[in-house]
Amino acid sequence: MRIAFLFVGVVLSTASFATSITISNHSFEAQTLGSGSFFYSPTQITDWSSTATGGADRGVWNTGAPGKDGNNIAFAYANNAFAQQLTATVQADTVYTFQYLMGRSGGATRGTAELWAGGTLLNGVVTGGTLLAGQTLQINQSSMSELSLTYTSPTSGAVVGQLLTIRFAGSTIPGENYVSFDNARLSAEAVPEPATLTVLALGALAAARRRRK
Structure with missing residues (x-):
């Protein structure tokens, strides 16, 4: 039994673990703002490339919104967006x-989060890149909610080796209100090879049989 459990432990130690990818100013804290104050467009948000149409349609806000990370959140109205190309x-x-x-910050509204590969980032828009994953969700509550999306890369292909870009955008539905984003995080975890999965399964099976005996 000890041998079986030792075998499973050794195999598990070779399994991959998620690693965090650096996002600069990931929680929009670079702007030092007083309580309740705003940082408006058209000035670019620190470390982020953003659109700035129609006046104060995107920026950073020091708010008491429940569930936020740190002091500030970023906000966008209509089709305004902000994005960051990573290293x-x-x-x-x-x-x-x-x-x-x-x-x-108003009535029910939609917000979009996207993950891109390659292309050129200018004014919050990715040109010539590949959209890897994206989701547009409607949110009804004023508190900040935890959301996520995932993408699994292929073994080979045009996107492999391309720079990653994350992007947030406001609603495109007329009449909908400001949407806010905060605490952007991106992690990567290697997909276990089929052979490794097989060994793990066999090791667990052997351990279970010994335990029954």
Whole structure:
């Protein structure tokens, strides 16, 4: 029995673990703001590329919104957006998990989060890149809610080796209100090889049989 459990432990020690990918100003704290004050467009948000149409349609807000991370949250109205191209590239056979907080400051509204590979980032828009994963969700409560999306990269292909970009955008539905984002996080975890999964399964089976005996 000891041998079986030792075998499973050794195999598990070779399994991959998720690693965090650096996002600069991930919680929008770079702007030092007094309680309740705003940082408006058209000035760019620190470390983020953003659109700035129609006046104060995106920026940073020091707010008491429940569930936020730190002092500030970022906000966008209509089709305004902000994005950041990272130094990390798409690795083969890897699961990427993009986590973030989203809320609203008016009535029910929608917000979009996206993960891109390659392309050129300018004014919050990715040109010539590949959208790897994205989701648009409606949010009804004013508190910041934890959300996430995932993408699993292929063994090979055009996206492998391309720079990763994360992007947030406001609602495109007329009449909907401001949407807020905070605490952007991205992690990567290598997909276990089939042979490793087989060994893990066999080891667990052997341990279970010995335990029954």
